[in-house]
Amino acid sequence: MVNEAVRQLIERSNRLGADPRNTNYAGGNTSAKGTEIDPVTGEPVELCWVKGSGGDLGTLKPEGLAVLRLDRMRALVDVYPGIDREDEMVAAFDYCLHGKGGAAPSIDTAMHGLVDAAHVDHLHPDSGIAIATAADGEALTAQIFGDKVVWVPWRRPGFQLGLDIAAIKEANPAAIGTILGGHGITAWGDTSEEAEANSLWIIKTAEDHIAAHGKADPFGGVRAGFEALPEAERKAKAAALAPTLRAIASQDRPMVGHFTDADVVLEFLASEKAPALAELGTSCPDHFLRTKVKPMLLDLPADASVEDTIARLETLHEEYRADYAGYYERNATPDSPAIRGADPLIILIPGVGMFSYGANKQTARVAGEFYVNAINVMRGAEALSTYAPIDEAEKFRIEYWALEEAKLQRMPKPKPLATRIALVTGAASGIGKAIAARFAAEGACVAIADLDLAKAQAAAAEIGGPDVAIGLQCDVTSAEQVQAAVDATVLAFGGLDIVVNNAGLSLSKSLLETTEADWDLQHDVMAKGSFLVSRAAAKVLIEQKLGGDILYISSKNSVFAGPNNIAYSATKADQAHQVRLLAAELGEHGVKVNGINPDGVVRGSGIFAGGWGAKRAAVYGVAEEDLGKYYAQRTLLKREVLPENIANAAFVLCTSDLSHTTGLHVPVDAGVAAAFLR
Template identity: 70%
Template sequence: MGRVNEGTERDGREPAARGKADMTATPDVTTENPEVASLLGRAHRLGADRRNTNYAGGNVSAKGAVADPVTGEQETVMWVKGSGGDLSTLTEDGLSVLRVERLRALADVYPGVEREDEMVGLLDHCLHGKGGAAPSIDTAMHGLVEAEHVDHLHPDSGIALATAVDGPELTRECFGDAVVWVPWRRPGFQLGTDIAEVRRAHPHAVGVILGGHGITAWGATSEECERNSLWIIRTAQRFLSERGGAEPFGPVVDEYRALPAAQRHSRAAELAPVIRGLASTDRRQVGDYCDDEQVLDFLSRGEHRRLAALGTSCPDHFLRTKIRPLVLDLLPATPLDEVVERLKELHADYRREYRAYYERYATDDTPAMRGADPAIVLVPGVGMFSFGTDHQTARVAGEFYRNAIEVMRGAEAVSRYRPIDEAEKFRIEYWALEEAKLRRRPRPRPLTGRIALVTGAGSGIGKATAGRLAAEGACVVLADIDAESAAAAAAELGGPGRAVPVRADVTDQDEVAEAFAVAARTFGGVDLVVNNAGLSLSKPLLETTVADWDRQHDVMARGSFLVAREAARMLIAQGVGGDIVYIASKNGVFAGPNNLAYSAAKANQAHQVRLLAAELGAHGIRVNGINPDGVVRGSGIFGGGWGAQRAALYGVEEEKLGEFYAQRTLLKREVLPEHVANAVFALVAGDLSHTTGTHVPVDAGVPAAFLR
């Protein structure tokens, strides 16, 4: 089986042109079953090259014999990628296992396309043993096709043919009779029966192009199936390249050319919080910014607005990108205030149009509208902003739109791009089965969707706070004057996508502004800012120099002011409120010896909390402080010499300073960095939503520092 046009090379396993999957290495395949091992290896190779399929898209299957644990007789089962997950990292736990004979018997009770959703529940009755992962909607496609191995993929080149106006004719021209066109049909049992019939009617075909959707290929062995998949993908790529026009998106419009890099990145940092605030109207979103050559070129072309308005086609694409993006219709050089006002107008229009789209097609049993904000915002000359519930979801939405750009490029190169119609998109977007999948998602963590910036985050309280916020779901920017410590701390929290480091001296307003610009370009903005950077020099009054005084006030009083000012700018631009938390000190209240400069700076911070709470409350911004007692363990301040000075003052060994501090408290407990981090979380997690302008003591009880 599996013949193709004579003389056509079918392997095509050249290196990826658009990058590998987001993975550091191919996962180990550890299984005793050779069929499963072969299937997982195939999945990893196909999924590792994004030309073959998009992230989390497509599925693969294999059929083979296993012994029935009850009768001992051989039974044919199918292993198929279950619902969710990505091919490049698929494990055996991510496979559904079904009895093939029983699955195919479902055809005898199939009530027809109008009731095909009923078949999904019956798949559970076809599982072998516990059945593994939940079966996906494409399970019938794999089970009904009479081939031992089946791949269903979403390659850009295949979808380009699938979305071309004359897709059937182009498919015949490209593949001859080796690949058959199947008209658009929503994924499900009927599509499985359609492909199975094609397989029976065209025994020499190696696969199909699914109108508006993707490709399916098959083979008698895993190797043959993989070769057929790659042959279809690479043959379509060559066809589009050799037959296509030079400028499928039209000529470059000079006025829409990309801004120079520095200017582009500056504008992106200014716009990201505004756009994120608009995209978070219904629910808070995390952003991702992309200005790669592919996106900038598309936005510089004369046809970008027409094509963007048509929307994406493959269900995997528009379920993450929404049916179409919001496109700014101003030139890149337009003044910022005009751009912001126009974005607000376009966003209002987008929401009205989305609600109208929902109301056109919704029925009595349609799930409630999930949100009318865009997931993709395109700004010519600047780039693409994508949004999701967390950074990975936002990044993947952008990746899917880049897939869509390549699909449009291919279709326009040889024909005209025509995605599936709006009504079909709605049927999938608000499909009861899609709604059920959304309900199965794990409950989000308390800070999911929130973006934090923590100063002094390379050690001590700042590092512990960044860790706690990340553990609770926040994306975190770790700012520290020590770039290496910030980078190491960010790596411990999972690195890009969860935590990014930035070198920032809080006494330098330009470096503070750049730290917030990094937050804007990386995650879309900020929601909570922790003013933690600090230092201390312990000296009596007559030994305290002007330089000592200035240094401590520069870092803690001036630095906190600069950070809070930049935070307020970004939070006000977003328009969704937020939190600023000062790590002050019990020394801002408690009068201790030989500590004038430090304690005065901390008192300055304490009053900044009250002043800013009064000023920023109208914007929904809460400002609070935390007053720790001496946090010795892991502290950059104590480790930098202050611990030795304080220990000498109190006549104790330096390594026992924490114990000494504990014994002077009511609870006799040492305060650790994580205790302060816990207090930060308590203030920002939501339960204290009506608290602002206050200070929370974390000192194990120091009566002299009681707040009055």
């Protein structure tokens, strides 16, 4: 049975976290105090439930709470060794845990346990941080809130900040919360409802004051030539730039990307103050831990050519890396963690939009959302005053904090295909869907391309949703649709690493029954289609400078001569030779090209369901429902081949275990001696 205080805390947290105006994803924390019976003594014990490290308020569940004994937390005050050693207090929280303790306590735990209130909220609202980062934030706090909200000068999160806020609440009985300089807000209440109401009142009051008293143009006027391009033009330019931008963001380690051309971004990039404000960087720790201390901003107008833009971006990247290295060297101490990489995580392109990067799609998307938060913060601060984030030394202390490093070291080992982005054609069913599902399960982002958009989107939703998979409509016989699918993939995930030419069909006819239209259709879909997909993808792979994989789902029929399928087998032989040709041509770019030769994949197959199965069954004189069993019995292993078996081979070919393998054809046919490669 869930404790009533816990139930109220979860419901309040979920409501607050569901609205991005209140706090960013995984940002802030909430708590509740109450009693439970200690199973050892049988007596009531005072507890504090607080959101654990790394959790998200909007999706918080009871198991995401750290559970601590209040008497032991309060006793820590007597052994606190001072601010120079306050990091030791995080480990001390482990000795305050009740029972199994729940989630790991966060650095903000002291703020909740030491403040004398039953319910405490610490949030990162844009409006609150705008006041917190204004040059005259302390005066604004008094002006806007009176004695109900107290200003707290910037202090890094930790035990001392908890002591400071506890003292402020005790000294200011009329106060319902604080503005934390450079950071966010904290509010409290005797009940969960009161704490939530106080948090929302601070946020809304700040919003209303900015709206009523702020300048109409906080970012200044519009820079001529930096206005947003028309939608189709900016999307096309974004797709053209995406491979180069991913190469820039991935020099130190591969990254997944996210693109947005939201109005708030485009308006900021067109403004006079954008260059100066971007240079100042973000302020809230949650923001710059995701976005780096500042973005990389292109200084060319919106109508600059793609070629000129790429040339300038490469120069800016060198300057950004040197600047970040300087930031590290200026602030690092002998015991600082090693530099984690000097590439930008936020790249701003005037007239086009923002690219953000991370170790996976969700992280990349959230980084972009955080920079939108930062834009909103800068707008609010500039509307009332001057934006004045915390200085770089303080940013460095948090970015390279030993506790932050420890959190990074605790992260699970990446999956084999983490950071890799795949485009699979004909992937709404059968072999293609199985490959897409296996890739996603192994950490890849996947674009599922198919003639049937509804089925492609349904398959993507089944595999994992937009942070994992997207569904695209694509007729591979159309160069325009193929390019559109590649563009959509790089805009969704930032780039492209793996291409699977799987789209296909077959018509089972003898030579005399095969029409010219039959021949052209099969060659257009499989031979020409594979060529078009590989050509469009190779351009991205080369520009990214990250290597990559191109796979062809060919067939046993590419090397085996059987009756009544001349068009199908001939086009499969074409695909098989494309593997060899492209392996020879693309190897210098680190791109591996390999093929898979399946046979007899009946279950789940769109080709077999479309009439091919019935015709092949008739050729072999068996019932259609027994065709899979028939194919199995003619193999050396006597095993039916399933779509998942082909997916297994596709996965292995794309892993580091076969990093030195290209030009290979892997038979997945349970053993057909006549199709052995010679």
